[in-house]
Amino acid sequence: MKYMKQLSLVLILISWTITGFTNTNDNPDAVLGVWLNSSGKGQIQIYKQGNKYYGKLIWLKEPNDEQGKPKLDVNNPDKNAKNKPLLGLVILRDFVHDDGEWTGGRIYDPQNGKDYKCYMKLKDPKTLNVRGYIGISMLGRTEVWTRVNP
Template identity: 50%
Template sequence: MKYFSLLLLFSAICFSGFTQNKDAILGKWINSTGEAHVEIAKKGDKYFGKIVWLKETKDDKGVVKTDLKNPDESLKSRPILGLEILKDFVYTGSKWADGTIYDPKSGKTYSCNMTLKDNGQLNMRGYVGISLIGRSEVWKRVK
């Protein structure tokens, strides 16, 4: 029994080193194309992200960029800057899952998982249906 307790304690210590801080993704991130900064924040036990900076806030005619590709006609006039594009992520112990990511360039919403890599970069995996069928990109923390 003494050895079992010692083994259990050792296992708990080892595994605690592998778990991430659930709030480690909080803050500002730059997307893979460098066109936007997204600030990830927490509301209750869920994580959300909104666009807080755009490389170009206006189109070539000088008009503020809006959500023109949104399939909901009533949302097409909302500005891209300030748009919440990450919604409802929950921390599972190794990743932030069960959330969605909205792509204002296409007007589509995808299921999404986020994983913080050892190098501090954020791996974003957007998909339809199952995670195997999708696209990944890497975001970097804004300094």
Template identity: 40%
Template sequence: MATLGVAASAMAVAYTQAVGKTATLEPEGTMKRLLVGLFLCASVVGAGEREAVLGFWHTPPDAKNGAAIVEIRQKGEGLSGRIVWLEKPVYPPDHPAAGKPKVDRENPDPNLRTRPVMGLEILTGFRWDGKRWVDGEIYDPVSGNTYRATITLEGQDRLRLRGYVGIPLLGRTEVWTR
């Protein structure tokens, strides 16, 4: 309750500075002003949480392909994520395309199999539900498969990405870090 009193006092000071009139905390109208102020503060915090996912994220490495960095950006009201760095950007010496940049060769669409993996958009269609990013898709260029996905932040430096087929129960979670 002391926190609400501090918030109300801070709002009264801000009101006084902005309007030039002294704000009184009289019983009538106080609750309404307090609720409006708290709603505005919560809206700002919510917007910050929504945008906190934006930036560069390191994927966990795997033995064959190494790690990657994905840049997550705002795209309209949703999110987009593209690969901006690969630990192993070229095919290994034992591969038929040895030394050449990796391409999206497993894509189910033959017309897309020559596009470079570097710069490839792999996250699309996410929408904010007030707590996390949902209803998105993640494309896996290693397998050529696309999965439904959700993104949840765990603090500022950890992102949980859940890819699944059908329902989230049938999926896999990766933790990406900044």
């Protein structure tokens, strides 16, 4: 009888944990907010426009170059974009919520000027896994972003 009560308690706790996690991922707007990237050098604000999700760079640990001027998107292959400041740059675009993930989007890496396919998934309300890849998702890299002021 004692073991049955313990087993019931464990099953209830597991159920609550799974339900809590699922509810977070079932809420399409759970990803909205400000996130610190894995290097700690940038913060990205994820916002919704229509039914799609985007993210822009809103804070840099080192926002200025050696001359004290705002850092620019110098690695962008588009010559017209090389003079745009990094702050305010949209680096996540066109994501849609589907089955607990934000998919179908693109991520731009200003460090190398390349654009990648991307999907995002909440590990928990404070942790976002962001996977950028080329072709298939196995050929990519996952970064873990942390929510700022949850």
